[in-house]
Amino acid sequence: MPISPYIKSIRAELGNRLLLLPGVTAIVFDDLGRLLLARRSDNGKWAPIAGVMDPGEQPAETAVREVFEETAVHAVAERVISVFTQQPNTYPNGDQCEFVDIAFRCRAIGGEARVNDDESLEVGWFTLDALPPIDERTRRRIELAVLPGEAAWFATGQPVLG
Numbered sequence: 001m002p003i004s005p006y007i008k009s010i011r012a013e014l015g016n017r018l019l020l021l022p023g024v025t026a027i028v029f030d031d032l033g034r035l036l037l038a039r040r041s042d043n044g045k046w047a048p049i050a051g052v053m054d055p056g057e058q059p060a061e062t063a064v065r066e067v068f069e070e071t072a073v074h075a076v077a078e079r080v081i082s083v084f085t086q087q088p089n090t091y092p093n094g095d096q097c098e099f100v101d102i103a104f105r106c107r108a109i110g111g112e113a114r115v116n117d118d119e120s121l122e123v124g125w126f127t128l129d130a131l132p133p134i135d136e137r138t139r140r141r142i143e144l145a146v147l148p149g150e151a152a153w154f155a156t157g158q159p160v161l162g
Contacts (some may be wrong), residue, residue, distance in 0.1 A: 006055055016094040023086075023099040025050040025064040027077050027145040028106040034127055035111060035142065037134070038070055038120035046132040048141065050101075063104045071123045074110035081144040084155035086137075105145040149160050 003011070007066050010019065026049045028036035036047045051123035053059060060077035067075045082103040090130065113123045128142070144153050 004052060004054060007052065013097065016096060018088060018096040018098060020098050020100065022053045022059070023050060023101050024053065024059050024063045025067065025101055025103040025141060025142050026067045026074065026075065026077070026106045027065055027081065027103060028108055029145070030108040030117050030125055032125075034125035035131070036071060036073060036108065036123070036125055037132065038115075038124075039122040039132075041121050042121055045123065046134050047138055048103075052099075058101045059068050060104060063106060068111070068116070070117055070119050071134070072111045072114050072116040075106040077104040077106050079105050079150055080152040081147075082141060082153040084153075103141050103144070107137060 007019075007021070026036075028049065030036070036049065038049060039046050049063075049067045049070050051062060051069075053062045057065070059080075063077050065074055067073055080102060082101070084101060086099045086101055088096055088098045113125055115121070115123050124132075128146070131142075134142075
């Protein structure tokens with residue numbers, strides 16, 4: 001997985017120690033109600049599109065940018081669906097991260113879904129009744145994205161989404 005120049009410069013000073021990072025997740029639907037997922041190249045699992053914010057970037061801009069960078073799909077962010085801090089994660093190189101994740105419901109407005117960078121092995125549209133294997137956190141985000149209304153779920157105390 002590529003590392004942004006910004007995070008690379010922080011890692012040069014911090015080493016592998018725990019780094020709190022702002023991240024986003026995009027739950028993207030097309031006009032047919034299908035969900036966009038990518039099979040990640042780092043762990044082989046199906047997941048929504050996600051990424052880390054760049055300095056000066058708004059969270060919704062990050063979601064839209066990441067969707068295009070990873071899948072060649074143009075999207076717009078419609079609303080925030082959840083905000084929570086994920087459990088700390090240690091990467092194979094020893095880097096430790098903890099992400100504060102803002103998940104958005106997004107709508108595809110153009111492009112054709114395909115692998116568009118080295119972060120994914122496959123990209124595809126799935127109906128909600130025919131999803132590939134996904135983790136519980138992804139399943140919960142999808143549930144929140146299909147709920148009507150504008151209210152976002154947010155963690156209080158211990159994160160429920162992990």
